[in-house]
Amino acid sequence: MNTKIVLAGIIAALMLSPLAGAFDLKAEPIDLLALAPANLGCGEGLDHEATFPDPNAPAGTLVTIHLDCATDLVLDNHMGTDCPGHSWSHWQGPAAQAWTYTFDTANPFGFSQSAVASAWNAANLEWEKYAGLNIYNGYTVATVSATSGTYDSYTLAEFRSMGGQLRNAVGVQWAWASGGKIVHTDAAYNTNYPFSLTGAPNTYDLQSIAAHEMGHGFGMGHSDTSTASRCLTVYPYATLGATHGRTLGDGDILGIQARY
Numbered sequence: 161m162n163t164k165i166v167l168a169g170i171i172a173a174l175m176l177s178p179l180a181g182a183f184d185l186k187a188e189p190i191d192l193l194a195l196a197p198a199n200l201g202c203g204e205g206l207d208h209e210a211t212f213p214d215p216n217a218p219a220g221t222l223v224t225i226h227l228d229c230a231t232d233l234v235l236d237n238h239m240g241t242d243c244p245g246h247s248w249s250h251w252q253g254p255a256a257q258a259w260t261y262t263f264d265t266a267n268p269f270g271f272s273q274s275a276v277a278s279a280w281n282a283a284n285l286e287w288e289k290y291a292g293l294n295i296y297n298g299y300t301v302a303t304v305s306a307t308s309g310t311y312d313s314y315t316l317a318e319f320r321s322m323g324g325q326l327r328n329a330v331g332v333q334w335a336w337a338s339g340g341k342i343v344h345t346d347a348a349y350n351t352n353y354p355f356s357l358t359g360a361p362n363t364y365d366l367q368s369i370a371a372h373e374m375g376h377g378f379g380m381g382h383s384d385t386s387t388a389s390r391c392l393t394v395y396p397y398a399t400l401g402a403t404h405g406r407t408l409g410d411g412d413i414l415g416i417q418a419r420y
Contacts, residue, residue: 202229202328217311226376227329256341261299264318283370308346317347333376345377359403368405
């Protein structure tokens with residue numbers, strides 16, 4: 161028997177077999193920002209959040225990108241501590257499940273792993289406290305190759321440098337929804353801005369920014385800037401030196417309770 165002929169036949173059979181496709185390289189995910197509306201951003205006349213289909217996710221899945229915009233606002237020391245604002249909004253629906261986050265705590269600010277995890281964990285627990293049911297299952301700390309803003313198996317929170325339409329955002333939360341419920345979410349904190357763990361002057365308090373961002377993962381939208389109190393956690397502009405966002409205001413509580 162001609163060995164060359166037999167080998168050629170085997171190769172031809174493999175090429176025609178459905179198994180051959182299993183070895184194809186996976187396509188690179190499409191950049192969501194390339195698909196985002198041009199008016200997504202933090203500048204004058206731009207929208208702080210946008211919703212559109214994600215071709216990287218299952219059919220029918222919409223992604224919303226929420227921006228917490230950097231400002232030169234500083235803490236108003238006369239602000240009421242009970243945050244009486246009642247303006248709130250909600251959008252695509254409640255979370256389909258209780259989130260278990262992966263915290264990638266690597267950062268350029270010198271914060272310890274435990275300090276970052278503690279701040280992000282507390283931010284999630286603040287929302288769960290008022291939701292009336294289990295919407296958060298804790299976290300694991302890990303360094304991963306995944307990138308926030310990608311529909312994948314990680315519910316990821318991380319620090320990273322962000323540019324383009326995200327350049328003026330202190331924090332960004334992505335949330336994917338299908339069938340009226342949020343099915344995936346990620347958070348990122350922009351290392352181009354100064355953070356602290358204490359609300360130090362001229363820095364953004366990590367826990368406050370995280371409470372804002374992670375609220376979006378539970379279904380909260382931004383409050384209406386024309387009527388809302390600036391001390392609401394979901395107010396779309398970050399405040400330098402302020403820690404009041406760690407604690408939900410009346411409008412935040414009304415929103416999460418309406419969701420769940």
